[in-house]
Amino acid sequence: MTNPEFIPDIEAISSIDAVPVILSMVKHLTGMRFAAVARVTERNWVACAVDDSIDFGLKPGGELVLESTICHEIRQHQQPVIFGHASAHPIFSRHHTPQTYGLESYISIPIVKANGDFFGTLCAIDSVPANLDEPAIAKTLTLFAQLIAMSLDTQSHLEAAKVELASANELGRLREQFIAVLGHDLRTPLSAIRMSADLLQTKTEDKRSLNLLSAIRNSSMRMGVLIENILDFARGRLGGGIPVQRKLVDDLQRTLLLTLEEVQASHPRATFIHELNVPTGVYCDALRISQLLSNLLGNAVTHGSASAPIILKACAEGDEIVISLSNQGTPIPAPLMPLLFEPFSRSEAGQRGEGLGLGLYIAAQITAAHNGTLQVTSDAESGTCFVARFPAQFKWV
Structure with a gap:
């Protein structure tokens, strides 16, 4: 016993x-x-x-x-x-x-x-x-x-933070400061884990060991994404918004396609249909737009129907770039819609799923940093559709 x-x-x-x-x-x-x-x-x-x-x-x-x-x-x-x-x-x-x-x-x-x-x-x-x-x-x-x-330590910090934050008057500020420190502190040991996995891979040919090393690498990559989301969240809340570096980009369509291929490789059972017609000379931060799309795709894979395809479209409409992503599945509950682009909204609305509930928040912040908008519609008949719009060229605001 x-x-x-x-x-x-x-x-x-x-x-x-x-x-x-x-x-x-x-x-x-x-x-x-x-x-x-x-x-x-x-x-x-x-x-x-x-x-x-x-x-x-x-x-x-x-x-x-x-x-x-x-x-x-x-x-x-x-x-x-x-x-x-x-x-x-x-x-x-x-x-x-x-x-x-x-x-x-x-x-x-x-x-x-x-x-x-x-x-x-x-x-x-x-x-x-x-x-x-x-x-x-x-x-x-x-x-x-x-x-x-x-x-x-992370578990202890999180449990201690929950107790503190439950009674704190400035709950949001304390939580944001905590996860900012946590995100920074996790980067160094995560890099060590990745380097160790890479080193071990060069020293073994055993198939089972290689599979285990692949699992460690994939887990560390996913952890890296979570850490970057945490840091972006902290920057957005504590530093006045997620930073973007906009410049003239001639291959945004290729960036979107590579992002789609990366997500497809990570989720081989998911089905994607894409229709991309993005012009050259788009004024944007291509890496941040890739992150935006990756977050939307990840959300669609997690919450969409496994038996229906995820449809990605990107094109120019007037002087704007429009990126839309549609999937079938259970509609987003009405109580969650007003919270959808807020951090940690999944747990606050009683939803369960992978991750910290930061992906859509960060996607919305990236769109806003491009002077654009991110909107969503969801119903049983048409499914769920996220639409991001931002100016193709520089605009003063």
């Missing part, structure tokens, strides 16, 4: 989507057959997540006698412990832990939160020796442990 004291820790780890992938990657990188995330306190060793191919017998919530583990020592010195052949090791050949559990190979990396609190360890064990001398193994597992710690 799981100790109730550690249920919040187990739930916190289980809510981190990357943990199962991390444990699988740990096994593949080390060649070991058991990996886990453990919560380690001054009295308890508790498994929070487990990937077990040797029937070691631990499940999430399972405990080991603290003093029988090396993690008890790691909690005190907070340094990694790694050995690949215990019976031949000058120290660990006499250590009680390998003898108690019949271990030959062992690696354990401390998980330390930003405030210095020791959470536990990311560890792997096996009853047979393993080659753990490659420095990249320890470095990569350390990055994984940092990612877990960072995710736990």
